[in-house]
Amino acid sequence: MKIATWNINSVRLRIDIVKRFLKKEAPDVLCLQEIKCRNDQFPAKALKSAGYEYQAVSGQPGYHGVAIVSRLPLDKVDIRNFCGKEDCRHIAAKVGAVTLHNFYIPAGGDIPDPDKNEKFAHKLEFLEAVAAMFKGAGTGARRKQVLVGDLNVAPREHDVWSHKQLLKVVSHTPVEVELLDAAIADGHWIDVARELIPEPERLYTWWSYRARDWRSSNRGRRLDHIWVSPALKKAATANGPEAYAIHTDCRDWGKPSDHVPVTLKLDL
């Protein structure tokens, strides 16, 4: 089973490059974040005619929003709210034997201080809630679970273009990294990218729109993640690093998202 995750930054605006990606990479399942539309505005027909007949969408006007589209049937669609907000940041579904959680974690604003910036406080609270959700009963047993999405944290030194310069920049601050690591540890998750491609190799999935030339300046961050439960570790890693891919070429496709898609082949 091939799984893809992509923060698309408006699925309506970018439906053509979504179709191009699906044709090129042919994932079985695609998890989208920041669809930025209501459920009734989601390009369901276009995706269906591209072969992705099964769809689960949690959208709202303008902001955030997540979706799962699949060539295989989706079962047990589950939409959860976090931090007392109905802001469309999670959707889960079962694909075959695999339960797939798709997250869009809050970006957190500019100031990395929860007392001065309520967006940052929200982000920290959200990360704690994700850890709590999977603690113990979650991935500890034999359950085949995958967690993907734009987690808005680049945890490792080589997940950012400059560890030193980003230590006080939201997405790479120690407090966020600690909470993300706690979520991984509590849920017994495996961060597949780093399992297959250890540091010091640099891995980025996002490049700012503000760079004149994103490729030459290459000030990226690894914000998009694929985690698997222990029951899927072998399926994710048995075929080596080729199973995992960051599709950097998509950053240059017409009117690109600032995130690129990431894929993982599970050998089930």
Added chain:
DNA sequence: ATGGCCGCCCTAGGCGGA
């Protein structure tokens, strides 16, 4: 040198992104 940008929405500047 992080900001030189982007997309959304009660179409225009404010908000959110990261």
